[in-house]
Amino acid sequence: MDIEQLKTKARKIRYDIIKMIAAAGSGHPGGSLSSADLLTALYFSKLKHRPREPFWADRDRFVLSKGHCAPVLYACLAESGYFPVEKLITLRQLGSCLQGHPSCRGLDGVEVSTGSLGMGLSVAVGMALGARLDNKKTRIYCLMGDGETQEGQIWEAAMSAGHYKLDNLCGIIDSNKLQIDGRVQQIMNIAPVADKWRAFGWNTLEIDGHDFKQILSSYDQAEKTTGQPTMIIANTVKGKGVSFMEDREEWHGKAPSKDLAEKALKELS
Amino acid sequence: MEKKATRYGYSEALLEMGAVDQNIVVLDADLSRSTSTELFMKKFPERFFNLGVAEQNLMGVAGGLSLMGKIPFATTYSIFASGRAWEQLRTTVCYSNLNVKIGGSHAGVMTGPDGASHQALEEITLTRVLPNLTVFVPCDYIEAKKATLAAAKIKGPVYIRLGREAIPIITTADTVFEPGRGIVMRPGTDLTIIACGVMVNEALQAAVALQERGISARVVNLHTLKPLDETLIEKCARETGAIVTAEEHEIYGGLGGAISEAIVKSWPVPVEMVGVKDQFGESGQPEELLRHFNLKDTDIVAAAEKVLARKNKKQGI
Ligand SMILES: Cc1ncc(C[n+]2csc(CCOP(=O)(O)OP(=O)(O)O)c2C)c(N)n1
Ligand SMILES: [Mg+2]
Numbered sequence: 341m342d343i344e345q346l347k348t349k350a351r352k353i354r355y356d357i358i359k360m361i362a363a364a365g366s367g368h369p370g371g372s373l374s375s376a377d378l379l380t381a382l383y384f385s386k387l388k389h390r391p392r393e394p395f396w397a398d399r400d401r402f403v404l405s406k407g408h409c410a411p412v413l414y415a416c417l418a419e420s421g422y423f424p425v426e427k428l429i430t431l432r433q434l435g436s437c438l439q440g441h442p443s444c445r446g447l448d449g450v451e452v453s454t455g456s457l458g459m460g461l462s463v464a465v466g467m468a469l470g471a472r473l474d475n476k477k478t479r480i481y482c483l484m485g486d487g488e489t490q491e492g493q494i495w496e497a498a499m500s501a502g503h504y505k506l507d508n509l510c511g512i513i514d515s516n517k518l519q520i521d522g523r524v525q526q527i528m529n530i531a532p533v534a535d536k537w538r539a540f541g542w543n544t545l546e547i548d549g550h551d552f553k554q555i556l557s558s559y560d561q562a563e564k565t566t567g568q569p570t571m572i573i574a575n576t577v578k579g580k581g582v583s584f585m586e587d588r589e590e591w592h593g594k595a596p597s598k599d600l601a602e603k604a605l606k607e608l609s
Numbered sequence: 610m611e612k613k614a615t616r617y618g619y620s621e622a623l624l625e626m627g628a629v630d631q632n633i634v635v636l637d638a639d640l641s642r643s644t645s646t647e648l649f650m651k652k653f654p655e656r657f658f659n660l661g662v663a664e665q666n667l668m669g670v671a672g673g674l675s676l677m678g679k680i681p682f683a684t685t686y687s688i689f690a691s692g693r694a695w696e697q698l699r700t701t702v703c704y705s706n707l708n709v710k711i712g713g714s715h716a717g718v719m720t721g722p723d724g725a726s727h728q729a730l731e732e733i734t735l736t737r738v739l740p741n742l743t744v745f746v747p748c749d750y751i752e753a754k755k756a757t758l759a760a761a762k763i764k765g766p767v768y769i770r771l772g773r774e775a776i777p778i779i780t781t782a783d784t785v786f787e788p789g790r791g792i793v794m795r796p797g798t799d800l801t802i803i804a805c806g807v808m809v810n811e812a813l814q815a816a817v818a819l820q821e822r823g824i825s826a827r828v829v830n831l832h833t834l835k836p837l838d839e840t841l842i843e844k845c846a847r848e849t850g851a852i853v854t855a856e857e858h859e860i861y862g863g864l865g866g867a868i869s870e871a872i873v874k875s876w877p878v879p880v881e882m883v884g885v886k887d888q889f890g891e892s893g894q895p896e897e898l899l900r901h902f903n904l905k906d907t908d909i910v911a912a913a914e915k916v917l918a919r920k921n922k923k924q925g926i
Contacts, residue, residue, distance in 0.1 A: 401676070444705050451676060453705040459697055462666045466673020466681070469658065473634070473679065493697070496666035503661075 341384045343552045349419065350380040354581045355608040356415035356428055362601035364432040367440070370591040371485055372412035374516040374549070374576040381555040382481060383416040391421035394448035400478055401451050401467050405460025406485040406514070407441040408593065413450070414438050422449040458491025460484065461511060465501050468509040468569075479563065483512045487519030490528050495540070501569040502541020509569040510562040511542070514549065516578035518589050537571040549574025582607060612775035615806075616714045618753025619771050620645040623682055626761055627653045633761065634674055636660060638667045638685040643773070644714040646684045664689040668697035668709070675708040680761055687713030687770055688729035695735055702766050703739040710760045711768045717857035718885065718902055719774040719807060719895040728890030729770075733805075734862030736768045737835040743767040743788060744835040746856075746864075748809035749778045752832055755786035763788065774895045776807045780830075791838040797827030800913055800920070801845035801852050805831050805864050808855035808883070808904065815855075815909035826853075826913060837867055843875040851920040852880045853912045857904055860884035879919035881912040 341349065353376045361367035382402065383389075390396045404413045411431065418425045423437075430436035437446040441455025452463050464482035471478040488494065501509055513533070521527050530536070534544045543565045547554040555574070562570035578592070579585030582604040585596075596604055627633045627649055634656045641647040641659060650657040660667045664685055671683035683690070690713040691698070702709045713732060720728045736744045743763055747753035753771060760767040784792065794809065795816050804812040809830045816826040827849055831838065846852060852872065856864035865882030872878060885902050899905055 397678075452672060452707070453700060456696060456700045459665075459669055459701050462669020462697070463673040463676070463701060465666070466670035466675070467677055468673070469670065470674045470677025470679050473656070474677070476677075478677075493665040493669070496660075496663035497669065500660055500663070500666055500670065504658075 346380055346384060346552050349384055350377050351581070351608055353380050353412065353415045353419060355605060356418065356425065357411045358582065358596065358601055358604045358608065360411055360414065360428040360431040361595045362598070363429040365595050366432060367411055367595055368408040368593045369582070369585060369596070370518065370578040371406060371409045371514060371516065373580045373582060373585065374578045375409055375483060375514040376412050376581065377550045377552065378483065378512055378514065378555055378574055379412050379416050381552055381559065383420050385556060386559045387481070391449070394422060398476065398478060401464070401480045403451055403460040403464045403482040404442055404454055405482050406457060406488050407454030410438070410440065410442045413442060417449040457485070457488040458493040461494055461497035464509055464511070465497050465506060468501070468506040469504060471508055472506070478508065480509045481512065483514060485519070486513055486515045486517065486524050486530060487527070489513065489530055498537065498540040498542065505567050506569045507566050510559065511569065511571040513571065513573045514576055515573050516576045518578045518587070518592065520592050522589055533573055541568060543568040543570040544573065545570065546573045546575065549576035550580060610777040612777050613750035614772055614775050615747050615750055615753035616645050616771045616773060618747065618750040619712050619757045619769060620648045622754045622757035623649045624652060626758065627656065630680070632678060632680050634658065634679045634681045636667055636671050636681055636683045638662060638664050638689065640685055644684045644712065664694040665697050668694040669701050671709045672701045672705065672707045680708060680710065682710045682712055684712040684714065686727060686729070687716035687732050688727060691729060691732035691735045691768070699739055703741045706741045706765050708764060709766050711766070712771055713768065714771040715773045716770045717772055717806065718890045718898040718904070719772055719857060721774065721895045721898065722892050724892040725889035730859045730885050730890060732768070732770055733834050733856070733858050733864060734866070737867060741765050742835060743833065745832055746770045746805040746834055747832055748806055748830050749776060749780055751778055751780045751782065751784070752786060756832065759786060759788050770806065772807065777810045779810050779813065786832070789833045789836045789838060791841045792830040792832070793827060794830050795828040797825040798849060799825045799851070800916055801827040801829055801849045802855060802909060802913065803829045803831050803842070803845065803852060803864070803868055804855040805834065807857050811904065811906045812855050812909055814906035815913065818906060818910050819913055824913065824917065831864065834864065834867060837871055839871045839875065842868060842871045846872045846876040846878045850878050851916040852878060853883060853909060853916055854880065855883040855909050858884055860886055879916050879923065881916040883908050883912050
C-alpha cells in the first residue's frame with residue numbers, strides 16, 4: 341500500500357477499534373489507537389504473511405507483547421482477511437475467539453498468547469533464534485508499551501537479543517508517554533530510553549509513530565541492519581485520532597459511552 | 610544397589626535425541642554444569658543456548674523456539690523453573706499450549722547443603738494446577754531418561770522434576786514407562802503406598818519391613834502427577850482400603866494433596882501422608898535430611914500402621 345492508502349486503512353482500523361470496544365463495553369482504546377499507524381504500516385506494507393494460509397512456514401512473525409491492545413491487532417487481522425470484519429463486535433464475549441487479551445487458542449494469526457506485560461519480547465527472541473537456526477529469512481516483530489518496559493523480563497530479553505546479535509528481530513516501543521496511573525515519567529521514569537537499548541546492544545531508531553514515511557523507513561532500516569537487533573522508539577499520542585481521547589490517561593482502559601462512541605466514529609469516518 | 614542422579618537420565622536422553630533430531634534444542638540459565646546440560650552443549654553447541662541468570666527470559670525464549678518448530682528443553686534448578694518463571698510457564702507456555710519441555714533439577718531436600726533457597730518443595734503444587742501441562746517425577750535415573758524421551762514425543766508442555774543426588778536405580782530398561790499410567794511395583798492387599806521420585810525406593814523398603822510384620826503393602830510408582838492416573842488410584846483405594854502417600858515434597862498440594870482430591874471423588878479411604886509438612890528445607894547431607902524431615906522407609910512404615918488402624922476402626926475391626 342502507498343502512504344495515502346495506509347492513511348485510509350489506519351482510519352478504518354481506528355474506526356474498528358472504537359466500534360468493537362464500544363460493543364464490548366470494555367477494553368483499551370488509548371494504546372490501541374496510539375499504535376494503529378505502526379501496526380497498519382506493518383500489516384499492510386511490511387509483514388510477509390498470507391492471511392488465508394496463517395501457518396505458512398516462511399511468514400514473518402508479529403508478537404503483541406502489550407496484549408491489552410488486542411483491539412488494534414484484531415482490527416489488523418480482520419482487515420487483512422484472517423477473519424470477517426463483522427466478527428470484531430464479538431470482542432470479549434463468552435465463546436468468542438476475540439478474547440480480552442490475545443489468545444492463540446482459536447484465533448489464527450495470533451502467534452502466542454499475551455496479556456501479562458513483559459513477556460512478549462522473550463518469545464520474539466526465541467523465534468529469532470529459531471529462524472536463524474534454520475537459516476530462514478523470517479523477520480520477527482514485537483510491539484511493546486513504554487510503561488511495559490518497566491518490567492524486568494524486558495531487560496533480560498533485551499540483553500539476550502543483543503548478546504545473540506539478532507538482526508532478524510525488530511522491536512517497536514509505542515512511546516505514548518502514558519501508563520495506567522499517569523505519565524510514565526512520573527510513575528517510574530524509563531528515560532533515557534534510546535540510551536538504554538543502545539547500551540544493551542541494539543540499533544536504536546527514534547521516529548514519529550504517526551508519520552507513515554518514517555514508520556516504513558524505520559522498518560526498512562531495521563531490515564537492512566546486520567549484526568544487531570533494532571528497536572524503533574515510536575513517539576506517539578495515546579488515543580490518537582479521537583480528539584477527546586488524545587493524551588488522556590483516563591482512556592487507557594475504558595469503553596466510550598454510546599454518545600461518545602458515535603462522536604468518535606464520526607471523527608473517524 | 611547402583612546409584613545415579615536423575616538429572617543424568619535427563620541430559621543423556623537429550624544427547625541421544627540430539628543426535629537423531631535436529632529440532633532438539635537445549636537451553637540453560639548458567640547452571641549447565643549442575644544440571645549437566647553441558648553434555649549437550651559440548652556435542653551440539655549450535656543448538657545450545659545459555660541465557661544467563663535470567664529464568665523468566667529462558668522460559669519465553671523456549672516458547673519462541675517452539676513456535677519455530679523446535680523442541681526446546683529449558684533447564685535450570687527446579688525452584689527457578691517452577692517458581693521464578695511460574696507466570697511465564699503459565700501464560701506464555703501453558704496457555705498457548707507450546708511444545709516446551711522443562712527440566713527442573715535439584716528438586717527436594719536431597720539437594721543438600723545449599724539449603725532451603727535451593728531445595729524446591731513446591732513444584733508439584735505449582736505445576737499440576739496448570740492446564741495443558743504434563744508433570745513427570747521420575748523415581749530413578751532410568752525412568753528419568755525414559756520420561757525425557759517421552760516428553761519429546763508429547764505435543765505440548767512437559768515439566769520433569771529432577772534431582773541432584775545419586776539415588777538407587779530401582780527400575781530396569783524393561784520397565785514400561787507410559788505417561789499418565791502409574792506402575793504397580795509390588796503387589797499387596799492391606800494398603801497401598803503411592804510414591805513418586807526418590808520415595809518410591811523408600812516405599813519398596815517399607816513394604817519389605819511391613820511384610821515381616823505380616824502386612825501386605827502394594828507399592829505404586831506414580832511417575833506422572835499430571836494427568837493423574839485416577840483409574841489406578843481408585844482401584845487401589847477399592848482393593849486395599851487404605852493409602853499412604855510418600856513424596857520428597859510439600860504434602861499440601863503435592864502428591865498427598867493430589868491423591869486425596871482423586872479419592873474423595875471416587876472411593877474415599879483413610880490416607881496418611883509422608884512428605885514435608887508446611888516447612889522449608891535446611892542445609893545438611895542428603896540422607897541426613899531425609900531422616901530429619903521424616904522421609905525414610907521407617908516413616909512410611911509408621912504411616913502405614915496408622916492408616917491401617919484408621920481403616921480397621923472404620924470397618925469396626
Ligand atoms: C504483568 C502485568 N502487570 C500489570 C498489568 C496491568 N496493565 C495493563 S496495561 C498497563 C499499563 C501499560 O502501559 P503501557 O505499556 O505504556 O501501555 P499503553 O500506554 O501502550 O497502553 C498495566 C499496568 C498487566 N497487564 N500485566
Ligand atoms: Mg504507554
